Amino acid sequence: MSKQSIIKAYAPASIGNVSLGFDILGAALQPIDGSPLGDEVFIQEANEFSLSVSGKFAHKLPGEAKDNIVAHAYAYFNQQLKAQNREIKVAKMHLIKHLPIGSGLGSSASSIVAAFAALNAFYDNPFNQHQLLLMMGELEGQISGSIHYDNVAPCYLGGMTLMIETEQQIATQLPVFDDWYWVSCYSGLSVSTSAARKILPGDVSLSTAITFGKQLGVFVHALHQGDRQLAASMIQDVIAEPYRKSLLPDYDNCKKFALENGALAFGISGSGPTVFAVCNQLQQAQQIEQFLGSHYVKNDTGFSHICRIDTNGAQCVEGTEFGII
Numbered sequence: 001m002s003k004q005s006i007i008k009a010y011a012p013a014s015i016g017n018v019s020l021g022f023d024i025l026g027a028a029l030q031p032i033d034g035s036p037l038g039d040e041v042f043i044q045e046a047n048e049f050s051l052s053v054s055g056k057f058a059h060k061l062p063g064e065a066k067d068n069i070v071a072h073a074y075a076y077f078n079q080q081l082k083a084q085n086r087e088i089k090v091a092k093m094h095l096i097k098h099l100p101i102g103s104g105l106g107s108s109a110s111s112i113v114a115a116f117a118a119l120n121a122f123y124d125n126p127f128n129q130h131q132l133l134l135m136m137g138e139l140e141g142q143i144s145g146s147i148h149y150d151n152v153a154p155c156y157l158g159g160m161t162l163m164i165e166t167e168q169q170i171a172t173q174l175p176v177f178d179d180w181y182w183v184s185c186y187s188g189l190s191v192s193t194s195a196a197r198k199i200l201p202g203d204v205s206l207s208t209a210i211t212f213g214k215q216l217g218v219f220v221h222a223l224h225q226g227d228r229q230l231a232a233s234m235i236q237d238v239i240a241e242p243y244r245k246s247l248l249p250d251y252d253n254c255k256k257f258a259l260e261n262g263a264l265a266f267g268i269s270g271s272g273p274t275v276f277a278v279c280n281q282l283q284q285a286q287q288i289e290q291f292l293g294s295h296y297v298k299n300d301t302g303f304s305h306i307c308r309i310d311t312n313g314a315q316c317v318e319g320t321e322f323g324i325i
């Protein structure tokens with residue numbers, strides 16, 4: 001194994017929308033048992049570019065490395081550097097694909113964020129947070145059909161993020177309740193984000209727009225006030241759930257069970273099929289996780305975790321002994 005320096009970046013899974021903020025609210029996840037729920041990208045200088053993959057969901061990735069979003073990130077990052085007349089280095093990269101594809105856990109965002117975080121560290125941080133988020137959003141948009149930052153922003157920055165999308169700032173971090181548990185359950189089925197976007201109507205009614213605006217405004221207010229009950233009561237999806245739940249077998253039963261057994265809220269994570277339940281007691285979170293594990297998981301690739309909000313976001317470390325590439 002080479003003793004050359006290797007950079008490793010980890011980028012957490014995320015819940016897009018969090019039910020009440022379609023495309024403009026997202027939260028990063030960290031399992032309470034310490035298990036990794038996010039992709040890892042390794043990068044090291046080399047003579048020619050290569051990308052290798054491993055991990056539980058590596059076999060679900062496109063067969064050719066050139067079609068992997070991590071290779072696209074490498075090409076795009078270098079293109080941006082060249083535009084600034086900066087020197088390009090050649091790298092070999094490795095992706096550990098921990099997150100299932102088409103899962104609603106921000107799987108593509110996790111690979112994109114880990115790749116860009118690793119690349120930025122590899123080049124000694126030529127781009128700032130804002131520039132990187134723009135680049136991450138661009139690649140996420142290429143995969144899902146339209147630019148939305150509600151996975152890449154929380155994944156990169158950590159916490160619960162609200163999209164601002166001005167010229168100066170993409171997202172801001174909202175206060176979070178660190179005593180809430182976020183039960184997250186992936187059914188093992190796959191739902192393509194771009195397909196799940198296409199089934200949504202292009203317009204919403206006036207009453208839906210008013211409800212959506214009220215929920216988001218009151219939710220942000222309640223977070224700042226520390227009003228848990230009010231915040232939780234706003235976590236309802238008037239935009240996507242009515243349409244997307246038809247793609248999710250047993251969704252209604254699971255939601256009913258969760259809400260009858262202490263969950264403060266229940267919804268679809270991103271475009272699904274992963275669902276989430278918010279709880280303020282560990283025992284209730286465990287009971288709901290158990291129920292989802294036996295009723296919502298459909299095959300042996302499904303799983304569930306009890307999580308907290310990951311406030312770290314993407315993390316990079318440098319070393320020589322990872323033994324990966």
Ligand SMILES: Nc1ncnc2c1ncn2[C@@H]1O[C@H](COP(=O)(O)OP(=O)(O)O)[C@@H](O)[C@H]1O
Nearest residue numbers: 062068069101102103104106107108111192193
């Ligand atoms: N590293 C990667 N991680 C995830 N998806 C990837 C990656 N590279 C390429 N892809 C492709 O991008 C698409 C991601 O699908 P999508 O439904 O957006 O997944 P998710 O919602 O889990 O992010 C799939 O077609 C997948 O094959």
Ligand SMILES: N[C@@H](CCOP(=O)(O)O)C(=O)O
Nearest residue numbers: 016023104105106193270271
């Ligand atoms: N706001 C997006 C979020 C998609 O998240 P993913 O994890 O399913 O990619 C949407 O709802 O389409």
